[in-house]
Amino acid sequence: MKVVHVAVGVIARGNDIFITLRPDDVHQGGKWEFPGGKVEQGETVQDALKRELAEEVGIDVRHTTPLIVISHDYGDKLVKLDVHIVNDFVGEPFGKEGQQSKWLAASQLKSADFPSANADIICSVQKLLST
Numbered sequence: 147m148k149v150v151h152v153a154v155g156v157i158a159r160g161n162d163i164f165i166t167l168r169p170d171d172v173h174q175g176g177k178w179e180f181p182g183g184k185v186e187q188g189e190t191v192q193d194a195l196k197r198e199l200a201e202e203v204g205i206d207v208r209h210t211t212p213l214i215v216i217s218h219d220y221g222d223k224l225v226k227l228d229v230h231i232v233n234d235f236v237g238e239p240f241g242k243e244g245q246q247s248k249w250l251a252a253s254q255l256k257s258a259d260f261p262s263a264n265a266d267i268i269c270s271v272q273k274l275l276s277t
Contacts, residue, residue, distance in 0.1 A: 147223070147224050148224070149217070149224045149225070149226050150184060150223060150224065150225045150226070151184065151185040151225075151226045151228065152182055152183060152184055152185065152225055152226065152227050152228065153182045153183065153184075153185050153191045153192075153194040153195040153198060153228050153230070154180050154181075154182035154195075154227050154228065154229040154230070154267070155180060155181055155182050155195050155198070155199050155207070155210065155229075155230055155232040156180050156213060156229060156230065156231050156232060156267065156271055157180075157181065157199070157203070157205070157232045157233075157235065157239055158231055158232065158233045158252075158271075158275070159233070159249070161251055161252045161253070161275050162249040162250065162251055162252070163180075163249070163250055163251075163252050163255060163271060164181070164203065164239045164247065164248075164249055164250075165178045165179065165180060165181075165247065165248060165250055165255075165258065166178070166179055166181050166202065166203065166241055166245045166246065166247045167179075167241075167245050167246040167247070168245070168261075169245060173220070173222075173223060174220075174261040176259075177259050177260055177261050178258040178259055178260050179260065179261065179264065180229070180264070180267060181198065181199060181202045181203050181239075182194075182195060182198050182199070182202075183197075183198035183201075183202065184198075185228070191228045191230070192210065192230075195207060195210060195230055195232070199232065199235075199239075201242065201243075202241075202242055202243055202245075203239040203240060203241065203242055203247065204237055204238075204239060204240055204242040205232075205235040205236065205237040205238075205239050206235060206236040206237055207232055207234075207235050208234040208235055208236065209232075209233075209234040210230035210231060210232050210234075211230060211231045211233075212228075212229075212230055212231075213229045213230055213231050213267070213270050213271070213274065214227075214229045214266060214267060214270045215227065215228050215229065216229065216263060216266050216267065218262070218263035220261075220262075220263070225263060227263060227267070229267050229270070231271075231274070252271055252272050252275045252276075253272065255268045255271065255272065256268055256272075
């Protein structure tokens, strides 16, 4: 089975995290997510993250910090999530592709319905922001 390499951005402002709702017609549709997307062949994770966040949420990423790398088997798809904290950016994030979006306190992330692969991301974010 092919592994889908995904660059994921945890967009942070203080202790608030920006999340978006996945469209109903895609894998894990109707669940909240940290925005990002596939790393294309020949593209670095940083470049993919900058491109995806500009396309999806309309921000210009200046700097990211690696947080965690997760491999997850959904049964029908294997994903490798390369997760970065994004706290240096220009612009106000919004659902540029028409998707719902919101800021949520890091302490409340577990209350949102995320894909199962995101559990470790949420734990890492909460641990990082509680220090």
